[in-house]
Amino acid sequence: RVELKIDGALVSEPYIDMTLGVMAQFGVEVVTPADGVYRVQPACYHSNNYQIEPDASAASYFFGLAAVTGGEVTVEGLNRWSLQGDIRFVECLQQMGCEVIYRDDGITVKGRPLKGITIDMNDISDTAQTLAAVAPFAEGPTSIQNVGHMRFKETDRIHALVTELSRLGLKVEETTDSLTIHPGPMQSAVIETYNDHRMAMSFALIGVRSPGVTISNPQCTEKTYPRFFEDLARLCATPA
Numbered sequence: 001r002v003e004l005k006i007d008g009a010l011v012s013e014p015y016i017d018m019t020l021g022v023m024a025q026f027g028v029e030v031v032t033p034a035d036g037v038y039r040v041q042p043a044c045y046h047s048n049n050y051q052i053e054p055d056a057s058a059a060s061y062f063f064g065l066a067a068v069t070g071g072e073v074t075v076e077g078l079n080r081w082s083l084q085g086d087i088r089f090v091e092c093l094q095q096m097g098c099e100v101i102y103r104d105d106g107i108t109v110k111g112r113p114l115k116g117i118t119i120d121m122n123d124i125s126d127t128a129q130t131l132a133a134v135a136p137f138a139e140g141p142t143s144i145q146n147v148g149h150m151r152f153k154e155t156d157r158i159h160a161l162v163t164e165l166s167r168l169g170l171k172v173e174e175t176t177d178s179l180t181i182h183p184g185p186m187q188s189a190v191i192e193t194y195n196d197h198r199m200a201m202s203f204a205l206i207g208v209r210s211p212g213v214t215i216s217n218p219q220c221t222e223k224t225y226p227r228f229f230e231d232l233a234r235l236c237a238t239p240a
Helices: 013-025 056-069 084-097 125-137 148-152 157-167 195-207 218-223 228-237
Strands: 001-003 039-041 072-076 099-103 106-110 117-122 142-145 169-173 180-182 189-191 214-215
Touching: 013 084, 056 072, 056 084, 056 106, 056 117, 056 228, 084 099, 084 106, 084 125, 099 169, 117 218, 125 142, 125 148, 125 180, 125 195, 148 157, 157 169, 157 180, 157 189, 157 214, 195 214, 195 218, 195 228, 214 228
Parallel strands: 117 142, 189 214
Antiparallel strands: 001 039, 072 106, 099 106, 142 180, 169 180
């Protein structure tokens, strides 16, 4: 029997839940007798048919695209019962004013006038940069909170967001575990990606709406989504 104990605060917990859910579908049970304790029961994996869901983190950029353009985007293969915590990104957009339609075989986001929100993104921090790219187009500030662990990703993502949003002329406030983005007019800028795929994909959304945005080192998206800019261009060229 294997027992894991998490020391300190647990972040991005949906990734653990997703792992346990997949393990259960292949015959291995994990019990949690106390907070932060995971006990893997003795068992052997068995064969099973398993359909891999589309990547909800990657889908966030296209949901965000609908939000910033006022358009409509449907991602097939995802639904509200997804094992992926990042599917909750659409709830953030819904709080900002977007219309979200759930179906068994897909999720649709329709862009609507946006308002700023205050949101705890501890569990879904991989989509925090996407929300930060939507925030400049809202009415009122947006505060993304409880994401201090973002400082230890591919780059210090909080500081990177503050630096690059400020480069566009926006007012951005930073604490150890949060940032607040104030909407305003934006200027042309070359955006540094810090070799972080999520910086490149997020700021591309701003570039769709704000002319003069250039993404430095766009090739960094090859880590997770090599065709991102091709798919983004294709979607932007599709008539409404």
